[in-house]
Amino acid sequence: MNLMEITQNHYIILSLLLFCIGMAGVLIRRNAIVIFLCIEIMLNAVNIALVTFSRGLDQNRGEVFVFFVIAVAAAESAIGLSLLILLFRQKKTLDVDEIKSLKG
């Protein structure tokens, strides 16, 4: 792979790197808000891959799909953050290790 010529592979590897960073963040961090932020990183990584394939295959569908992903992410962030606020009011913590009411 030639380093000075940017091909689709570069974008896909960047997307993979960002996705793995987000996944590691979800697994490592215990703060619910930071887990939420890491999920946003993963969504963005997937968006990069979608746009890359859309450009590589001379199509438009990937971009339209990314548009819908962004709209869904906006709705998800609104609902998720209000759930976090309610959780903090009930439990007085956002540490996901402390929130174990559903533990069988």
Add this chain to the structure above:
Amino acid sequence: MDIALIIKPVVFYVFAAIAVISALMVVILRNPLYSASTLVLTFFAIAGIYVLLGSEVIAVFQVLVYAGAIMVLVIFVIMFLNLRPGLFKIKPKHVFRSALAVIFTLIIFLSTLFFLAKSLQTYMKFAQKGSITPEIIETQGSFQIFSLSLFTEHLLPFELTSLLLTVAIIGVVVLIRGMTKPSDAMRNNQEMDHKKNSQEK
């Protein structure tokens, strides 16, 4: 060597490095507010990557919706919750679990890289190509092509998006208003502050 041939890789590597490093900072930094601030930087760098890919529409949406709306909401919530520093302490079991998580992520990364290296080139070679070539984008502009496709071919999903956003707004209002009265939460916070002050004394 032509200057334009050098600029594109340099811009790509700069944006990619900013995106990856600031994404790492989101995971590493302890304060959620710092994490959110570096995530804004990640989103701007990813918008730059979209421009390099030749899809300015998505770059604009990225800056407007992600770096603008969503991150303002997140930072607002973090400040609203007023998380005290020292709320998240490192425990020995966390170190073990983090090491396990990093190893798991590395396995996923390397195996995906392996399969990509094997199959990506053949897929791109044999996949069915569309009609929107870079030349067409250059003459018509990516905004026009995107809008035409969105408002003709994908009109129904677009309308459903508005329904989704309406449901989200109603859901948020119901969630916040239905569970607790605002005065309860304020009193709880005051009680917590009072307890903390008395403990410090």
